[in-house]
Amino acid sequence: MRNIHIKEITEAVKNLCMEANYNLPEDVLHAFDRGLETEESPVGKAVLNALKKNAEIAWHEKIPICQDTGFSVFFVDVGQDVHIEGGSLSDAINEGVRQGYKEGYLRKSICDAFTRKNTGDNTPAVINYDIVPGDKIKIICAPKGGGSSNMSRVTMLKPADGIEGIKNYVIQRVLESGSNPCPPVVVGVGIGGTLEKAAQIATKALLRPIGSTNPDTVLKEIEEDLLKKINDLGMGPEGFGGRFYAMAVHIEKFPCHIASLPVAVNISCHASRHKEIVL
Amino acid sequence: MAEIIRLTTPLTDKVIEKLKIGDQVLITGTLYTARDAAHKRLVDLLNSGKELPFDIRGQIIYYVGPAPARPGYVTGPAGPTTSGRMDPYAPRLMEAGMKGMIGKGKRSKDVVDAMKKHKCVYFAAIGGAAALIARSIKKVDVIAYEDLGTEAVRKMEVEDFQVIVVNDIYGNDLYEEGMKKYRRSP
Numbered sequence: 001m002r003n004i005h006i007k008e009i010t011e012a013v014k015n016l017c018m019e020a021n022y023n024l025p026e027d028v029l030h031a032f033d034r035g036l037e038t039e040e041s042p043v044g045k046a047v048l049n050a051l052k053k054n055a056e057i058a059w060h061e062k063i064p065i066c067q068d069t070g071f072s073v074f075f076v077d078v079g080q081d082v083h084i085e086g087g088s089l090s091d092a093i094n095e096g097v098r099q100g101y102k103e104g105y106l107r108k109s110i111c112d113a114f115t116r117k118n119t120g121d122n123t124p125a126v127i128n129y130d131i132v133p134g135d136k137i138k139i140i141c142a143p144k145g146g147g148s149s150n151m152s153r154v155t156m157l158k159p160a161d162g163i164e165g166i167k168n169y170v171i172q173r174v175l176e177s178g179s180n181p182c183p184p185v186v187v188g189v190g191i192g193g194t195l196e197k198a199a200q201i202a203t204k205a206l207l208r209p210i211g212s213t214n215p216d217t218v219l220k221e222i223e224e225d226l227l228k229k230i231n232d233l234g235m236g237p238e239g240f241g242g243r244f245y246a247m248a249v250h251i252e253k254f255p256c257h258i259a260s261l262p263v264a265v266n267i268s269c270h271a272s273r274h275k276e277i278v279l
Numbered sequence: 280m281a282e283i284i285r286l287t288t289p290l291t292d293k294v295i296e297k298l299k300i301g302d303q304v305l306i307t308g309t310l311y312t313a314r315d316a317a318h319k320r321l322v323d324l325l326n327s328g329k330e331l332p333f334d335i336r337g338q339i340i341y342y343v344g345p346a347p348a349r350p351g352y353v354t355g356p357a358g359p360t361t362s363g364r365m366d367p368y369a370p371r372l373m374e375a376g377m378k379g380m381i382g383k384g385k386r387s388k389d390v391v392d393a394m395k396k397h398k399c400v401y402f403a404a405i406g407g408a409a410a411l412i413a414r415s416i417k418k419v420d421v422i423a424y425e426d427l428g429t430e431a432v433r434k435m436e437v438e439d440f441q442v443i444v445v446n447d448i449y450g451n452d453l454y455e456e457g458m459k460k461y462r463r464s465p
């Protein structure tokens with residue numbers, strides 16, 4: 001049994017919130033470079049160059065890449081041999097969000113669903129817990145912007161719809177999203193499970209490094225086919241027309257009920273932010 | 280690439296008539312910011328026959344909710360938000376004299392029709408390039424609805440604020456045309 005004090009967790013979460021919002025991950029920056037090679041539209045190229053410049057300014061000046069510093073979404077793997085001391089783990093994470101958004105000059109974007117009154121400190125966070133073997137805690141912070149979240153959906157297809165049905169659904173979703181989720185995007189797809197499981201694995205799929213290969217060869221083929229079809233639509237960066245709308249399609253799959261085929265599509269904007277720490 | 284057009288606010292019909300989709304434009308002058316909640320209040324004022332907190336004639340509204348400014352900065356990062364949410368309000372503001380809108384994403388048919396009728400143009404700023412965009416914002420004053428926080432109405436002085444024309448007053452749409460141009464049929 002290893003003890004971890006909540007103070008350590010709050011401090012770590014505070015820093016994760018700030019760093020995730022200031023620093024665009026390397027894999028995204030590399031994807032921009034690859035996009036510049038394939039993009040045919042001059043406007044599309046100009047957009048990609050502006051996004052690179054934007055990331056550079058944010059990193060250098062420690063200011064957010066985007067004004068929408070997102071919903072604070074966490075994936076927390078808690079080792080079963082860890083003992084949390086000093087208080088509640090969820091409270092400690094929320095306190096980290098509170099401090100990070102204040103001290104880091106991040107925008108507070110969370111409000112009551114009915115009155116629309118801002119909670120003032122970007123809490124509550126959405127925390128997904130997993131209990132895993134070991135005596136460590138891994139925390140991934142993945143701020144999620146509203147513009148791209150609004151384009152995400154879950155649906156229940158018929159098992160008979162099969163892989164073709166899934167592909168058509170994803171392409172239709174992307175077409176309807178157009179310029180709203182600030183392309184170039186990453187398309188996260190969750191297939192199977194229940195309604196909430198599909199959505200959760202679609203979100204998790206967004207965390208996989210861009211350019212990495214799916215170990216499942218069937219999924220790998222679907223990802224490649226979808227990426228080509230999506231980029232052939234011609235929407236391009238920011239939807240102004242071009243070749244490079246999507247940086248990647250990432251799919252995760254889970255077994256499902258014999259009667260159903262849930263499919264979730266979670267689109268991430270180019271500010272595909274995530275940062276992790278292991279305590 | 281087409282050359283870059285420089286505009287200063289307020290916008291006149293003569294200037295607007297020349298703008299075409301895909302034109303890259305640098306705006307210098309004043310922008311007013313408003314998002315969902317502020318739009319509702321502005322339109323409520325107009326509908327009850329009251330005056331707006333600023334003279335909207337010839338002006339451009341920028342759909343943005345900036346991040347807080349670090350000390351020493353005029354503004355925090357300030358990129359566009361999705362314009363579609365302002366669609367129910369935009370035609371009423373055009374009627375009152377608004378001549379330009381800056382945001383991101385597609386507009387409804389009603390808005391596009393109103394743009395033709397009232398000669399108003401829709402620009403997109405680069406979504407998510409908020410730190411870069413903030414550099415062209417030189418001065419910011421909250422002029423109304425301070426209680427709305429990031430959604431308050433701000434007056435922004437901008438220099439060479441970079442946008443692209445998405446809907447001109449002739450009913451063209453860059454999102455549709457751009458896509459057609461680069462589309463590869465399966």
Ligand code: SF4
Pocket residue numbers: 066067068069070144145146147148180181182269270271358359360406407408
């Ligand atoms: S979709 Fe992403 S990049 Fe675009 S405004 Fe929202 S958070 Fe920023």
